[in-house]
Amino acid sequence: MEQIxxxxxxxxxxxxxxxxxxxxxxxxxxxxxxxxxxxxxxETLWLKQGAFYIISAVMVFIIYKIGxxxxxxKIWIIYWILMVLLIILAIEHFIYTRLWPGHHIxxxxxxxxxxxxxxxxxxxxxxxxxxxxxAIVIALARITKEHNDYYLIHTTETEIKYIWKCMKVVIxxxxxxxxxxxxxxxxxxxxxxxxxxxxxxxxxxWFIFGFGLISIILLIGAYxxxxxxEIFEKxxxxxxxxxxYGWLDPEGTYNxxxxxxxxxxxxxGSAGWxxxxxxxxIKVFPEAxxxxxxxxILTNYGFVGGLITVGAIVAFDIIILKIGLDSTxxxxxxxxxxxxxxxxxxxxxNMGMILGLLPITGITLPFISYGGSSLLSYMIxxxxxxxxxxxxxxxKNRSVIQ
Numbered sequence: 001m002e003q004i005x006x007x008x009x010x011x012x013x014x015x016x017x018x019x020x021x022x023x024x025x026x027x028x029x030x031x032x033x034x035x036x037x038x039x040x041x042x043e044t045l046w047l048k049q050g051a052f053y054i055i056s057a058v059m060v061f062i063i064y065k066i067g068x069x070x071x072x073x074k075i076w077i078i079y080w081i082l083m084v085l086l087i088i089l090a091i092e093h094f095i096y097t098r099l100w101p102g103h104h105i106x107x108x109x110x111x112x113x114x115x116x117x118x119x120x121x122x123x124x125x126x127x128x129x130x131x132x133x134x135a136i137v138i139a140l141a142r143i144t145k146e147h148n149d150y151y152l153i154h155t156t157e158t159e160i161k162y163i164w165k166c167m168k169v170v171i172x173x174x175x176x177x178x179x180x181x182x183x184x185x186x187x188x189x190x191x192x193x194x195x196x197x198x199x200x201x202x203x204x205x206w207f208i209f210g211f212g213l214i215s216i217i218l219l220i221g222a223y224x225x226x227x228x229x230e231i232f233e234k235x236x237x238x239x240x241x242x243x244x245y246g247w248l249d250p251e252g253t254y255n256x257x258x259x260x261x262x263x264x265x266x267x268x269g270s271a272g273w274x275x276x277x278x279x280x281x282i283k284v285f286p287e288a289x290x291x292x293x294x295x296x297i298l299t300n301y302g303f304v305g306g307l308i309t310v311g312a313i314v315a316f317d318i319i320i321l322k323i324g325l326d327s328t329x330x331x332x333x334x335x336x337x338x339x340x341x342x343x344x345x346x347x348x349x350n351m352g353m354i355l356g357l358l359p360i361t362g363i364t365l366p367f368i369s370y371g372g373s374s375l376l377s378y379m380i381x382x383x384x385x386x387x388x389x390x391x392x393x394x395x396k397n398r399s400v401i402q
Contacts, residue, residue: 010389010393011386011389011390012319013316013319013320013323013382013385013386013389014386016312016315016316016319017316017367017382019312020312020313020316020367020368021050021053021367023297023308023309023312023368024049024053024293024367024368024369024370025046025047025049025050025053026046027293027296027297027300027309027368028045028046028049028289028293028370029046029279030278030279030296030297030300030301031279031288031289031293031296032045032046032279033279033281034281034284034285034286034288034296035288035289036286039289045289045370048370048372049370049375052371052372052375052376053375055372055376056375056376056379056382057379059376059379059380059383060379060380060382060383060386061383063380063383063384063387064383064386064387064390067387068332068383068384068387068388071138071380071384072138072142072331075135075138075139075142076139078135079132079135079136079139079169082128082131082132082135082173083132083172083173083176085119085128086128086129086132086173086176086177086180087176088106088109089109089116089117089119089128089176089180090116090176090179090180091106092104092105092106092109092116093111093115093116093179093180093181094179096111096116097116097181108120108121110125114181115180115181115182115362116180116181117129117177117180117182117185118373124372125372125373126372126373127185127373127374129173129177129180129182129185129189130185130373130374130376130377131373131376131377131380132173132177132189133185133188133189133192133342133377134339134377134378134380134381136169136170136173136189136192136193136338137192137193137196137335137338137339137342138335138384139169140166140169140170140193140196140197140334140338141196141331141332141334141335141338142331143162143165143166143169144162144166144196144197144199144200144330144331144334145330145331145334147161147162147165147200148200148201148330154201154202154203159202159203159206162200162202163197163206166193166196166197170189170190170193173189174186174189174190177189182362183240183361183362184361184362184363184364187345187349187361187363188342188345188346188363189342191341191342191345192338192339192341192342192345193338194210194341195337195338195340195341195342196334196335196337196338196341198210199333199334199337199338200334221235242256242257243257243359243360243361244359245257245258246258246259246260246261246360247261247353247356247358247359247360250262250265250356259285259286260285260286260287260292260360261285261353261356261360263283263284263285264283264285264292264295264299264354265356266282266283267281267282267283267285267295267298267299268295268298268299268302270282271298271299271300271301271302271303272302272303273302273303273304274301274302274303274304274305275298275299275300275301275302275304275305276299276300276302277300278300279300280299280300282299289369289370290364290369290370290371291350291353291360291362291363291364291369292354293364293365293368293369293370294306294309294350294351294354294365294368295354297309297368298354309368310351313347313365313367313368316367317340317343317344317347320336320339320340320343320381320382320385321336321340323336323385323388323389323392324336324337324339324340324385324388326392327388327391327392328395329388332388335381335384336385339381343366343378346363346364346365346366347365347366349361349363350363350364350365350369351365366378
């Protein structure tokens with residue numbers, strides 16, 4: 001017991017990850033009656049998620065032993081390896097959807113949900129874009145630190161140079177992921193990049209410009225949707241248009257795109273404080289183990305189950321934020337801001353779309369939703385934070401001795 005207390009005191013991140021792993025596996029087990037056979041045996045998905053966590057733990061240990069500085073130094077090699085994989089997937093998606101519809105010519109590549117984003121291996125599917133989002137944040141953190149070390153005084157010229165450097169890193173992979181028709185990951189990637197860039201020390205004029213540009217895009221989109229729907233639909237794929245209308249009118253589009261959201265609303269809307277119970281099925285909704293895992297938790301365990309889940313997620317966010325900001329290394333701090341930005345975006349968007357407040361975009365709930373690539377990618381960040389925390393503890397002990 002004393003060793004557990006010591007571990008939680010020295011490495012709280014490990015303890016909260018264990019809690020999230022238990023919530024994730026139990027939630028996926030609870031979703032079993034609603035999981036389609038197309039994704040494998042529904043009875044074993046929670047075991048596979050547990051296996052993903054075990055594999056992730058081994059990976060965390062290896063990265064921790066290697067050290068975060070080695071990852072930082074090799075980030076450009078990692079970046080370009082992932083770029084090659086994204087190019088292969090983008091080409092394959094073009095062939096599969098346009099050049100030779102319905103046919104794959106590159107081995108191991110898989111298309112699901114309208115996106116060509118995976119390499120299928122016998123026991124694991126790898127989604128390079130999930131790892132790219134972490135690599136981009138680390139790369140931008142490195143660029144930001146080097147830029148601030150070189151330019152002690154910020155001017156408009158130096159800031160434009162910095163933004164251009166960042167765009168050269170962010171835009172190519174974002175476009176490649178977009179060509180794979182994976183809008184959700186593109187949004188996450190761009191949010192993480194934006195958090196790093198705006199934490200770099202840019203002057204407030206850039207904030208005003210950035211928020212102004214986003215506001216204009218949203219206003220134009222709203223205008224086109226209301227007054228020029230035929231033009232609005234040209235900017236989105238048919239799959240995205242269906243999801244958008246399903247979000248706005250789930251009941252009216254129940255027989256098509258609104259089916260998933262409307263059934264989830266009916267399911268957890270009557271769950272009360274403690275839910276309908278383990279593996280309860282009020283209404284079936286697709287993707288219960290991934291996009292809609294939070295709806296499963298609310299349905300089965302009600303408000304209390306949802307509150308415990310949100311509490312664990314918030315605790316995780318606070319811990320990594322504190323670890324990163326306590327570091328004396330500026331690159332650690334910039335990376336922390338990027339990672340926390342992506343996590344908050346995914347968490348808020350996923351829960352928001354479950355509640356019907358935001359469009360359904362295929363964004364999963366980190367550490368809770370079923371999936372190997374998403375979990376493994378974020379566990380890379382966890383390994384870096386454990387290393388940062390170890391160094392923070394060493395620095396604190398030195399200051400106490402002195």
